[in-house]
Amino acid sequence: MKRSKVTVVGLGLIGGSLARALRRAGHDVRGYDRPRIWAQARTAGAITGRRESLEASVRDAEFVVLAAPPAANLVLLRRVAEAADKETVITDVGSVKGPICRAAARLHLREFVGGHPMAGTEGSGFQASSPGIFRGRAWILTPQGRNGRSVAKVSALVRSVGGRVALLDPSDHDRAVAFLSHLPQLLAWSLAGAVRDDKVARRYLSFAGPGFKDMTRLAQSPRGLWREILRENRYEVERALRAFTRVLRFRP
Amino acid sequence: MKRSKVTVVGLGLIGGSLARALRRAGHDVRGYDRPRIWAQARTAGAITGRRESLEASVRDAEFVVLAAPPAANLVLLRRVAEAADKETVITDVGSVKGPICRAAARLHLREFVGGHPMAGTEGSGFQASSPGIFRGRAWILTPQGRNGRSVAKVSALVRSVGGRVALLDPSDHDRAVAFLSHLPQLLAWSLAGAVRDDKVARRYLSFAGPGFKDMTRLAQSPRGLWREILRENRYEVERALRAFTRVLRFRP
Numbered sequence: 001m002k003r004s005k006v007t008v009v010g011l012g013l014i015g016g017s018l019a020r021a022l023r024r025a026g027h028d029v030r031g032y033d034r035p036r037i038w039a040q041a042r043t044a045g046a047i048t049g050r051r052e053s054l055e056a057s058v059r060d061a062e063f064v065v066l067a068a069p070p071a072a073n074l075v076l077l078r079r080v081a082e083a084a085d086k087e088t089v090i091t092d093v094g095s096v097k098g099p100i101c102r103a104a105a106r107l108h109l110r111e112f113v114g115g116h117p118m119a120g121t122e123g124s125g126f127q128a129s130s131p132g133i134f135r136g137r138a139w140i141l142t143p144q145g146r147n148g149r150s151v152a153k154v155s156a157l158v159r160s161v162g163g164r165v166a167l168l169d170p171s172d173h174d175r176a177v178a179f180l181s182h183l184p185q186l187l188a189w190s191l192a193g194a195v196r197d198d199k200v201a202r203r204y205l206s207f208a209g210p211g212f213k214d215m216t217r218l219a220q221s222p223r224g225l226w227r228e229i230l231r232e233n234r235y236e237v238e239r240a241l242r243a244f245t246r247v248l249r250f251r252p
Numbered sequence: 253m254k255r256s257k258v259t260v261v262g263l264g265l266i267g268g269s270l271a272r273a274l275r276r277a278g279h280d281v282r283g284y285d286r287p288r289i290w291a292q293a294r295t296a297g298a299i300t301g302r303r304e305s306l307e308a309s310v311r312d313a314e315f316v317v318l319a320a321p322p323a324a325n326l327v328l329l330r331r332v333a334e335a336a337d338k339e340t341v342i343t344d345v346g347s348v349k350g351p352i353c354r355a356a357a358r359l360h361l362r363e364f365v366g367g368h369p370m371a372g373t374e375g376s377g378f379q380a381s382s383p384g385i386f387r388g389r390a391w392i393l394t395p396q397g398r399n400g401r402s403v404a405k406v407s408a409l410v411r412s413v414g415g416r417v418a419l420l421d422p423s424d425h426d427r428a429v430a431f432l433s434h435l436p437q438l439l440a441w442s443l444a445g446a447v448r449d450d451k452v453a454r455r456y457l458s459f460a461g462p463g464f465k466d467m468t469r470l471a472q473s474p475r476g477l478w479r480e481i482l483r484e485n486r487y488e489v490e491r492a493l494r495a496f497t498r499v500l501r502f503r504p
Contacts, residue, residue, distance in 0.1 A: 179450055181460075185463075190496050190500040194492060200427045
């Protein structure tokens with residue numbers, strides 16, 4: 001893929017990792033975030049240039065990637081759409097696709113392509129970022145209407161950092177991730193919480209085998225961000241939870 | 253520790269791994285299981301000698317380790333106790349300690365020490381065994397009454413294969429493992445089952461990230477064995493399940 005000008009808005013775990021991966025792939029990467037985080041990313045070489053306003057940061061960009069938490073992405077989408085050139089392709093890396101795709105449709109943003117890399121760790125923030133997390137992993141895109149050219153462009157960008165593109169309907173995406181990602185998050189929290197609440201079990205936490213550790217690792221993920229994600233996808237999360245409870249009741 | 257004569261009864265994942273680990277530690281290891289499995293273990297060098305009856309296999313042993321499924325261990329305990337010498341120390345590696353410890357008390361087996369290595373994988377059978385699985389892992393012993401000398405002996409045996417001995421009351425053990433091992437098993441099954449039952453989510457299973465894979469790995473564990481374990485520890489499993497459901501309802 002040719003060298004592209006990409007602006008990553010939000011330089012946390014995913015945005016920071018993406019900026020690093022894009023730089024490594026030879027792209028021209030600018031970033032936007034609060035001054036402290038921006039400076040961290042700049043020092044680490046994840047981004048280049050000077051710190052500017054959001055509007056100035058996205059001007060002239062061929063791609064803008066929204067990588068802030070879900071509610072912030074919805075606000076940023078409007079601001080970026082106003083500041084960016086008409087041809088700028090806007091995408092995001094949020095865990096829920098329905099709301100942002102609907103917002104983009106309301107704003108008549110033809111060049112918006114919803115996205116969701118199925119990658120990450122239980123860590124958070126730029127300090128936990130790593131350029132290799134997308135390699136070999138699925139990266140879902142949720143095209144709408146007639147933005148085929150933008151989808152092709154974002155697909156090329158995704159492949160340049162090692163992602164495997166898959167095209168899904170936003171509502172199928174949200175239903176699938178409710179089962180494959182959001183429900184596991186709830187279960188990990190609840191399992192960790194149940195042990196913490198039991199006066200006997202919590203004394204013997206150090207005896208837990210690898211199975212328990214694997215099942216509660218996600219409980220360390222940032223709560224605030226996850227509360228937002230679960231709230232945004234609440235209908236699908238409820239569906240997944242009902243399906244889970246049904247199987248649990250029947251007891252295998 | 254000096255070279256001991258140990259008979260391992262049941263040469264599946266745990267028994268087979270233990271036989272291998274004991275051999276590697278220099279002990280004299282005999283085994284008992286169905287002919288096909290016994291032959292597998294003999295060929296792999298996990299055990300020595302000829303295949304004999306259960307009774308002949310435990311005669312002269314300093315240690316007998318019961319490593320069959322829970323219900324079978326209860327039957328084997330009585331047969332081994334009758335066939336073995338008075339000084340033979342009997343221990344087991346089962347996941348639930350109340351029933352077998354009560355059975356040993358009823359049989360007045362002073363030299364019985366309940367045991368549970370907190371090790372294992374989602375695999376099963378001798379072919380999944382590996383001598384290193386106990387290294388650095390907790391190995392719980394549940395002494396009863398005045399069997400201090402036997403506890404010391406089993407502790408030395410456990411340490412010779414790399415286990416970290418911890419002494420617990422059988423009822424504390426059963427409560428702790430209900431939270432740390434049996435509840436996770438139920439959750440893994442139910443999560444995997446919920447995805448399998450959903451017509452959309454199951455199509456996108458290949459997109460699941462490492463978090464989902466970690467949380468459903470245990471679902472591959474052998475069902476028959478796990479049903480037995482969960483049934484044996486049903487009161488404590490119910491307690492853990494209630495605690496889990498309470499946290500899940502409050503939604504973090």
